[in-house]
Each structure stands twice: as structure tokens, then as C-alpha cells.
Amino acid sequence: MATDRGITQYPDASELAAGFASGTTDPRTVMEAMLARIKRLEPLVGACNDLVAPVSLLAAAEAAAARWRAGTPRSPLDGIPFGVKANIAVEGLPWHAGVAAFRDRTASKDATCVAHLRAAGLIPMATLNMHEAALGVTSDNQAFATTRNPWAPQRIPGGSSGGSAAAVASGMVPLALGTDSLGSVRLPSALCGVVGFKPARGEIPTDGVVPLSLPFDHVGIHARSVRDVACVLPILRGERERPTPSHDHPPLAHWLLRASRTVDAPVVETLREAVASAERAAAPVDWSDVDLAAVRRAGLLICERDAARHFATALRERPEGFSAEFRRLVAWGAAQGPARVRAATARLDQARYALCEALRDRLLLGPTTPHLAPRRHSPIPTSLADFTVPPAIAGVPAISFPAQRRNDGPPIGLQVTGAHSGHVLAAAASLCSEIAPVAEPSASGASPNQRSEVRETR
Numbered sequence: 001m002a003t004d005r006g007i008t009q010y011p012d013a014s015e016l017a018a019g020f021a022s023g024t025t026d027p028r029t030v031m032e033a034m035l036a037r038i039k040r041l042e043p044l045v046g047a048c049n050d051l052v053a054p055v056s057l058l059a060a061a062e063a064a065a066a067r068w069r070a071g072t073p074r075s076p077l078d079g080i081p082f083g084v085k086a087n088i089a090v091e092g093l094p095w096h097a098g099v100a101a102f103r104d105r106t107a108s109k110d111a112t113c114v115a116h117l118r119a120a121g122l123i124p125m126a127t128l129n130m131h132e133a134a135l136g137v138t139s140d141n142q143a144f145a146t147t148r149n150p151w152a153p154q155r156i157p158g159g160s161s162g163g164s165a166a167a168v169a170s171g172m173v174p175l176a177l178g179t180d181s182l183g184s185v186r187l188p189s190a191l192c193g194v195v196g197f198k199p200a201r202g203e204i205p206t207d208g209v210v211p212l213s214l215p216f217d218h219v220g221i222h223a224r225s226v227r228d229v230a231c232v233l234p235i236l237r238g239e240r241e242r243p244t245p246s247h248d249h250p251p252l253a254h255w256l257l258r259a260s261r262t263v264d265a266p267v268v269e270t271l272r273e274a275v276a277s278a279e280r281a282a283a284p285v286d287w288s289d290v291d292l293a294a295v296r297r298a299g300l301l302i303c304e305r306d307a308a309r310h311f312a313t314a315l316r317e318r319p320e321g322f323s324a325e326f327r328r329l330v331a332w333g334a335a336q337g338p339a340r341v342r343a344a345t346a347r348l349d350q351a352r353y354a355l356c357e358a359l360r361d362r363l364l365l366g367p368t369t370p371h372l373a374p375r376r377h378s379p380i381p382t383s384l385a386d387f388t389v390p391p392a393i394a395g396v397p398a399i400s401f402p403a404q405r406r407n408d409g410p411p412i413g414l415q416v417t418g419a420h421s422g423h424v425l426a427a428a429a430s431l432c433s434e435i436a437p438v439a440e441p442s443a444s445g446a447s448p449n450q451r452s453e454v455r456e457t458r
Contacts, residue, residue, distance in 0.1 A: 027079030031061035078121030083176040097210035100143035101321020111208025129163030150439035155373035158188030171438035183388025185220030186400035190368035190413020201395030213306035251282035298344035304333025368413035
């Protein structure tokens with residue numbers, strides 16, 4: 001493992017698993033390294049809420065190591081540790097979804113997605129910090145932790161799966177699960193410089209996930225390479241045999257957006273370079289007449305309305321267990337009349353139809369977000385999620401992958417959207433075949449979080 005100017009070259013999950021197979025490393029050694037890294041970096045990053053007791057983690061890693069020695073691994077990723085967003089159930093761990101009212105709730109069984117990974121030998125290590133109830137983009141959760149961007153502690157990591165993206169970006173875990181309703185996996189992955197994948201609707205089971213809005217909710221994957229996503233996805237689907245990956249995909253087209261839209265100059269230049277390097281390019285798709293801000297607002301209305309319904313009992317009985325901001329958001333959603341809801345639904349339907357039509361014979365390439373990671377305590381651009389919303393409301397697969405950082409600035413993510421996950425992954429792999437580097441945050445970049453130690457469970 002080599003370090004240079006705050007960047008650590010560290011294996012991805014696929015490379016670690018190859019080491020398990022060859023005997024050059026083993027799951028226990030990797031687990032020990034992860035535990036040491038969490039202990040050192042968690043006070044600076046604030047990504048973890050609850051950690052499985054190290055003795056249990058080391059025992060699980062040793063069992064996986066024994067299976068590799070015996071030549072009987074449960075899967076190609078047997079023994080790989082992973083983190084889980086706090087709204088996804090992990091048996092025996094707190095299952096609070098970043099909501100103080102549910103702080104003491106413990107999951108009685110794994111969510112199906114976690115159960116699939118555990119059955120394949122992967123080891124859940126910790127629940128990860130998130131924006132309260134998955135409704136927000138900063139992952140500044142006053143009830144649990146403030147997650148910082150490992151590459152730039154003065155900037156936000158994005159949300160709502162900010163802890164998942166930051167944990168992977170800082171090398172605390174090689175893989176993490178998040179949830180994505182309007183961009184909550186892809187947006188923080190872009191801001192933190194890792195890969196973030198949202199599958200097609202229903203592709204990964206969502207039972208055992210605290211809902212935000214059932215029509216939009218997806219379980220997604222944070223990783224440091226596209227190939228890791230391709231390895232994990234079949235397991236999460238519940239497939240026993242790993243399919244042969246395809247390298248073929250439809251041509252890539254990039255979005256033409258409204259001339260008035262504000263996109264940071266480094267993002268524009270990064271997209272221009274990616275379009276020029278694409279091996280199979282199609283004519284651009286003109287979305288200049290699509291009001292993405294209005295689509296985003298319509299999606300938020302539905303999410304806030306659905307959240308008001310889901311959390312109604314707890315909001316009534318324990319209002320102090322929710323932040324004032326969350327109560328304001330869901331109260332607004334609940335107050336919208338039928339005509340406003342119908343208009344929002346119609347707008348979403350139009351955008352869904354337009355996107356699916358555009359994806360009939362091509363993939364779309366564009367920025368994941370129009371902006372670099374905003375600074376903490378500064379106004380957050382309302383347009384941050386404008387590009388991630390359409391694939392979410394359409395229920396089609398989309399992946400954010402890190403582009404080369406410009407002048408050592410904050411990470412920039414590009415997004416590929418398509419009709420089929422295999423095509424999306426193949427295109428992303430052709431544009432980003434490297435392993436994302438790991439950040440090495442230092443105490444000089446930010447003061448430690450008030451919660452200086454992650455809580456151990458079991």
C-alpha cells in the first residue's frame with residue numbers, strides 16, 4: 001500500500017479476493033487492517049455509527065480464511081468486509097435510518113440484500129451514517145454524526161448515503177450498501193470520488209429498508225471500481241452463478257441541457273473530455289426543453305409526502321425525535337392538495353417517458369451533479385441532484401464513476417444511464433477501468449468529530 005500526497009493506492013475488493021485465492025493475503029489480515037483504519041480515521045470522517053464487535057468480525061474473517069484454504073469459498077468475494085447504510089437492517093445492529101426517535105431500535109434480522117451478501121461470505125462490519133431519514137444531501141446528522149468529505153473535510157460528502165460513500169473513499173471498507181431514491185447513492189459517490197451504482201427498480205430487493213418513497217427507493221452499491229460493482233450485483237440479485245460479463249454496449253450519447261443551466265467549469269471540461277474519449281458515440285440527446293429543476297421539485301414533493309405518511313405515528317408520538325428541518329419538510333409535503341400532487345405526478349411521468357425514449361438504442365453520459373462538493377456551512381445549491389433524479393424516477397440503472405481530479409481539486413463524477421445494468425456497467429468500465437484511490441484525511445484538515453469513537457455492538 002503506497003501513499004502519496006494524501007492519496008493511498010489500495011486494492012479494491014476484486015484484488016483483495018484475488019489475494020485470498022492465491023494465498024498472498026487472507027480475510028483476517030484484511031479485517032485487521034480495516035479495523036485499524038476505522039479506529040484511526042473515524043474521528044476525522046464521521047462515517048460509522050455502530051461497529052460489530054471486533055472479536056466477532058475477526059472470527060468471521062478467520063472462518064472465511066479457512067474456507068479459502070480448504071478451497072471451498074462461498075463466492076468469489078468470500079471474506080470481503082462491507083458497510084451498510086443505517087436505514088438497511090443488519091441483524092443485531094441499530095436500525096434507525098438516521099432518526100433519533102429510532103435510536104434504540106435493533107434489527108431482528110438482515111434485510112434481504114444484506115442476507116444475500118452474508119450468505120456469499122461477505123462480512124458486514126458497521127452501520128454507516130446518513131442524512132436523517134434519507135431526506136437530504138449533506139449527511140450532517142446532529143443526532144448521530146457529521147460526515148465529512150475525506151478528500152476535502154471542509155466540504156460536504158453528499159447524501160443521503162454520505163457515510164457509505166465516505167467510508168469507501170477513506171478505505172474504511174472496500175464496499176458499502178446505500179439507498180438511492182433521487183440520487184442518494186450516486187451523488188455522494190461523485191462528491192467523494194468513488195463508484196456509485198443504482199440498479200433498475202426491483203433489481204435488488206428493498207425489504208428490510210426503511211422507506212422514504214416506495215416508488216423511488218433503490219438499494220445501491222458504493223465501490224472503488226466498476227468491476228467490484230459487477231461482482232457484487234449478481235450476489236445482491238440472489239443469483240447463484242455469476243454471469244459472464246459483457247463488454248458490449250449501445251453507443252454513448254451526451255445530454256444537451258439548457259443554455260441557462262449553471263454547471264461548474266471543471267465539470268463541463270471533464271464531460272467534454274469523456275465524450276471525446278468514448279469509443280462508441282452517438283448524436284447528443286437534446287434535453288434543453290426539459291426543466292430538470294421542476295422534475296426535481298416534483299420528485300421531492302412525492303418523497304416528502306410519502307415520508308410524512310411513513311413516519312406519521314412517530315412524528316405524532318415522539319416529535320422531539322426528529323429535527324425541526326425534517327418536520328418542516330414533511331409537513332409541507334403532507335399539506336399539498338390533490339391538484340398539486342397530480343401535477344407533480346404528471347411531470348414525473350413526462351420525464352420518465354422522455355428518458356426511456358432516449359434510452360431505446362443508446363446510453364446517456366452526463367455529469368452526476370452540476371457542482372463540485374459545496375463547502376460545509378455554505379448554502380447548498382438546490383440543483384445538486386438535478387441530474388440524478390431522472391434515472392431514479394424512471395427506475396432505470398445509472399452509475400456514477402470518478403473522473404480524474406483536476407488540479408488536485410474536489411472529485412468529479414460522471415454518470416452513465418441506460419436501460420440495462422449490463423450495458424451501463426460495460427460502458428462505465430470502458431470509461432473508468434481504474435481503481436479509485438483512497439483518501440488520507442488528516443487532523444490538520446478539520447477538527448475531530450465530537451463523537452470520537454464509533455460505538456461497538458455485540
